[in-house]
Amino acid sequence: MLFHVELKSGVPCLPRVKSSPAQQVKVLFFASCREMAGTKETSLELPGDSSSIAQLREHIVEKLPGLQPVAATVTLALNQEYLDPEQDATLKEGDEVAFIPPISGG
Amino acid sequence: MTAAEIARYSRHLLVPAIGVEGQRNLLDKTCLVIGAGGLASAVLPYLAGAGVGHIKIIDFDKIETSNLHRQVLYREGQAGQSKAKCAAATVRDINSSIRCTAIEEALTHDNAMDTLAGVDLVVDASDNPRTRYLVNDACVLSGTPLVSGSALGMEGQVSVFHHRGGPCYRCVFPAPLAAEAGRRCSDNGVLGTVPGVIGCLQATEALKVLGEFGSPLVGRLCTYDGQDGSFYTVRLRPRSKTCAACGDNPTVLSMEGSKAFAAKHGLTVARVVPEMERVPTATCQEYADVVAGGRRHVLLDVRVGVQFAVCALDDAVNLPLSQLEASMEKVETLSESRSLPVYCICRRGVDSKAAVSILAKKGFPNVMDVSGGLTEWARTVDREFPMY
């Protein structure tokens, strides 16, 4: 996180959080999510600082409404590591999130 | 090991990781394969060749012509015959020195525990979510490791569950996705080789678990994408403490509990139309009369594009269910600002009901489901209509 301190005469000296730039997150879709999203892969811009998986789920539905029915519960992986459907996590620039619904066919 | 066994399995014996001990393990073990379809078409010949002592195959289904492109275990002349029986015959042809049992039944919550008795490993080669949860629960309850594989379209998944402290299927997929549970209308296709690839991976994992060599795919989910020829493996978590089946306070304590879970999540027996809210309906004959009478209307075919391309009714407009909510303007235009009646149709009459329900909620005044879909149309109105 970046802080910068402004020093001006007569103004109390307060550190301000500089809003960090939006983060690019790569999102991969597998199996039925691919169909719902209409794409295999997208890049999503999330607001800086406190971007999270929960936010990402919301953004995804806004951008790809076809995912609405599963966005909140589908199994996700962050950088090829399993994320609990109820779990949240902080995202950083360049992270890769994968939507991995189960496949049932055989 | 007998001289015949040594000759037969010599190429296993010469692999340092397998050796005499690994092969002996295989010869002593019993493996249950659930489903004798595309995945099993790869799994079964390899298990047989490898000399797994006793192979049990459970499948209630009969061989159909549309299976032959991927279920390469079967021959044209076997259409209509029992899959379990034909598969067992092939297993015995490959290896007459092992035991093979064909069970011509569906695996159910009621017979699962008996079916798993005495089994060292289960290979899930089934084709529906109901069976997948059922198999997982029976494996956890009986303490049997599970090699799970699945394939659809050009993609597949493999993992080894409930083994050496790793997660079970439920730890990874705690509940079926709402959008998946009742989906029967869009029977998606599958590239014939994809279940073959996944089945080979399953067979490899099965031999490792049974032979007690190598490092099984525990705590990892391997996904395969045939479209671009890539594998994507996700590290899973260890066993979940909150898992309904294998957690610290499990709620699925018996197959009855598993059955209740299936009912709660609408996991129906294959090809049974799930219970859905009632929507205004026209029979296929009633719709045929609308067409014959030249009455102006809109026919929305809500199947996915590839199915629509295979066959469709005249004048049908393709608007897949998944895109419907985002396509209200199109429906508005087609229906001439809601003045024309809108009929929805799909393959079997499930997705079309969902479409009618969506349009009704959006305030379209005159929307109807063509009951039973194109399957019913081919049965009752136009017997020449091609079904797939």
Ligand SMILES: [Zn+2]
């Ligand atoms: Zn579990």
